Amino acid sequence: MKQQLTLRIRLESPTVGVDFGLQNGSGHNYDILQKQKSAAQDLCFECTVVAKLGADNQPDFTGPLVQGPPANRFVYINIGKSAGQFDSIWSRRLKVPLRGITAEIVYQTTANSAMLLETNVPGTGKDGGPTCGTVKPFNGWHIAMK
Structure with a gap:
């Protein structure tokens, strides 16, 4: 069953003046x-993915945002030039993993239309620029209200 x-991805304290967007x-x-x-606040991205049970009874995710x-x-957040900001010095992508989302979490979340899954990821890397690559450490997903 599909x-x-x-999903809500909260990008915490991203590098100021840079464009960020979901890759479709x-x-x-x-x-x-x-x-x-x-700017000076966190950015939030909300999107919908399709979850279906795989052969191992764990969810597999599909849709145009899923990579x-x-x-x-995972879902990509494109940054700077990758997000269409051609005057940016940055050209990066951030991988937000979909791991850790179990069949039970999918069931609990989809059983209530007021719920979604949320994760918080750092928006600025150690070099002072936008975080890129796979989110590390990744604190996972939690159920939240819309």
Whole structure:
């Protein structure tokens, strides 16, 4: 059975003056959704993915925002030039893993239309620029209210 699951990604204290957006599609054939320029506050991105049970009874995620192989799915946040901000000095992408979302969490979240899954990720890296690569450490997803 397929379930639509709403995700909220909160990018904490992102590098100021940089565009961030969700990557919709893959390879060279993608567009940017919910593009936002960072200021002095966190940025939030909400999106919907489709969860279906895989052969191992664990959720597998699909949809135009979902990237990667079944055992290692993620959502990209594109940054700077990758998000269409061509005057930026940054051209990065941030992988937000979908790991740790169990079938039980999917069931609990989709059973109540007022709930979603949320994660908080750092928006600025050790170099002072936007965080990029796979989020580390990744604190996982938790159920939250819409």
